[in-house]
Amino acid sequence: MTKVITYGTFDLFHEGHYKLLERAKALGDYLIVGVTSDYFDKCRGKFNVHDSLMTRVKNVEKTGFADEIIVEEYFGQKIDDIKSYDVDIFTVGSDWIGFFDYLGEYCKVVYLERTKGISSTEIRNANNVKLGIIGNEDIVKRFVQELACVSSCELIGIYCNDEDKTILPNVTRFNYMDKLIENCDAVYVNLPLSERYAVIKNVLLSGKHVLTEFPFGDDLDKAKELIELADSKNLVIMEGLKTAYCPAFNKLISIAKSGLVGNIINVEAKFTQILADDLDTQIKIAGGSVVSLGAYPLLAIFKLLGNDYTEVKFYSRIENGVDTYSKIDFSFDGAIASGIVAINAKSEGDLVVTGTKGYIYVPAPWWKTEYFELRYEDINKNSKYFYKFEGEGLRYGIVEFIKCIKDGKKNNMFLSKEDILSEVAVLERYKNSTDVKYF
Ligand code: C2G
Numbered sequence: 001m002t003k004v005i006t007y008g009t010f011d012l013f014h015e016g017h018y019k020l021l022e023r024a025k026a027l028g029d030y031l032i033v034g035v036t037s038d039y040f041d042k043c044r045g046k047f048n049v050h051d052s053l054m055t056r057v058k059n060v061e062k063t064g065f066a067d068e069i070i071v072e073e074y075f076g077q078k079i080d081d082i083k084s085y086d087v088d089i090f091t092v093g094s095d096w097i098g099f100f101d102y103l104g105e106y107c108k109v110v111y112l113e114r115t116k117g118i119s120s121t122e123i124r125n126a127n128n129v130k131l132g133i134i135g136n137e138d139i140v141k142r143f144v145q146e147l148a149c150v151s152s153c154e155l156i157g158i159y160c161n162d163e164d165k166t167i168l169p170n171v172t173r174f175n176y177m178d179k180l181i182e183n184c185d186a187v188y189v190n191l192p193l194s195e196r197y198a199v200i201k202n203v204l205l206s207g208k209h210v211l212t213e214f215p216f217g218d219d220l221d222k223a224k225e226l227i228e229l230a231d232s233k234n235l236v237i238m239e240g241l242k243t244a245y246c247p248a249f250n251k252l253i254s255i256a257k258s259g260l261v262g263n264i265i266n267v268e269a270k271f272t273q274i275l276a277d278d279l280d281t282q283i284k285i286a287g288g289s290v291v292s293l294g295a296y297p298l299l300a301i302f303k304l305l306g307n308d309y310t311e312v313k314f315y316s317r318i319e320n321g322v323d324t325y326s327k328i329d330f331s332f333d334g335a336i337a338s339g340i341v342a343i344n345a346k347s348e349g350d351l352v353v354t355g356t357k358g359y360i361y362v363p364a365p366w367w368k369t370e371y372f373e374l375r376y377e378d379i380n381k382n383s384k385y386f387y388k389f390e391g392e393g394l395r396y397g398i399v400e401f402i403k404c405i406k407d408g409k410k411n412n413m414f415l416s417k418e419d420i421l422s423e424v425a426v427l428e429r430y431k432n433s434t435d436v437k438y439f
Pocket of ligand 1: 008036
């Protein structure tokens with residue numbers, strides 16, 4: 001019996017996939033099809049896969065060509081599969097010519113002619129989301145670079161009210177904000193917090209989706225108004241806090257919630273920065289510590305312990321009239337938590353989740369989580385988890401934004417509207433100096 005194996009994502013299953021499987025089957029007697037897992041696709045740079053793994057497996061199954069379907073989860077798995085399934089022929093489309101020659105050491109390698117004129121990328125890109133950018137904070141450059149890794153999305157241009165600011169080359173500059181909005185389906189708003197509310201409202205009233213930088217705001221009524229406005233117009237409104245969307249952070253939350261370290265009784269998250277040598281520049285870049293960085297520890301605390309805290313207290317060191325080092329303490333029913341943020345002081349930027357059976361340790365920078373450890377009294381039980389964090393991480397949020405728009409999803413579980421409002425409520429309390437001790 002000749003055993004054949006082939007692999008693919010098989011997203012938005014089309015004729016090219018069908019013909020490939022048909023010919024792969026004809027190469028032998030038994031066909032094994034490896035369908036890539038979502039995580040593996042992200043690791044190999046495929047970010048906008050539309051269909052779920054189950055849908056993709058079902059579509060392969062429906063063709064009737066596969067005798068066996070397996071999931072491809074890691075680099076190097078092809079060699080393991082060829083050995084363990086005793087495979088005679090590895091085959092894949094001609095777009096991969098040469099790439100898999102190294103498998104020739106284990107079995108025969110056949111490249112089948114790729115079907116011309118059709119691809120999942122083309123299908124996905126048929127209805128590209130037209131995206132505009134309003135603002136030109138420093139992060140815009142990184143955002144544009146990250147956008148290049150996301151398919152189904154086309155950058156229309158930037159509007160920036162500061163004429164002195166240079167715009168990235170190859171990006172169209174619009175002189176009027178309304179003209180940009182008119183030409184887009186969705187807008188990424190990247191402006192100082194004080195200017196954001198009015199612009200977001202304008203974009204929503206024009207019927208366009210909004211992705212805004214963190215924090216979402218520091219005025220609860222205004223935040224609610226924007227969310228309700230988006231809902232009433234069936235528009236997506238999302239906050240672009242990268243950690244919320246990245247794989248390792250989400251695995252960490254799932255593992256913590258599943259009880260592997262027992263009941264969670266304390267969460268300690270720190271994010272400290274010194275971006276510039278002099279404080280004035282530092283303040284200009286970042287603003288105060290709570291408003292510029294508070295969203296990160298709040299995310300970790302609320303995701304792990306929920307939003308129902310019984311008490312919150314703030315401690316802030318003030319320099320030049322701005323909070324440069326702050327601690328936010330929470331009490332929950334049965335747990336406590338604290339976040340430390342700084343724009344002019346430095347300490348370890350780690351995250352520690354204390355449980356009744358052990359703890360989770362995430363080394364700095366935890367907000368770009370790639371690795372974390374579960375640690376116990378008996379060190380033999382310790383385990384380490386690794387997940388890739390691609391580029392600057394902004395792509396994870398952009399992908400979710402585009403997906404929500406395309407699928408007509410108004411809320412997302414990574415950073416829901418309830419999460420956003422909890423964040424804003426804390427920042428509003430801080431702004432109004434409720435429960436703040438200055439030092
Ligand atoms: N294919 C084809 N003709 C097309 C499109 C795709 O023959 N018009 C083939 C591809 O060459 C591949 C298979 O269909 O053999 C699945 O394609 P994708 O889903 O795009 O998967 P791909 O990213 O090519 O992954 O480990 C995964 C494999 O390396 C292949």
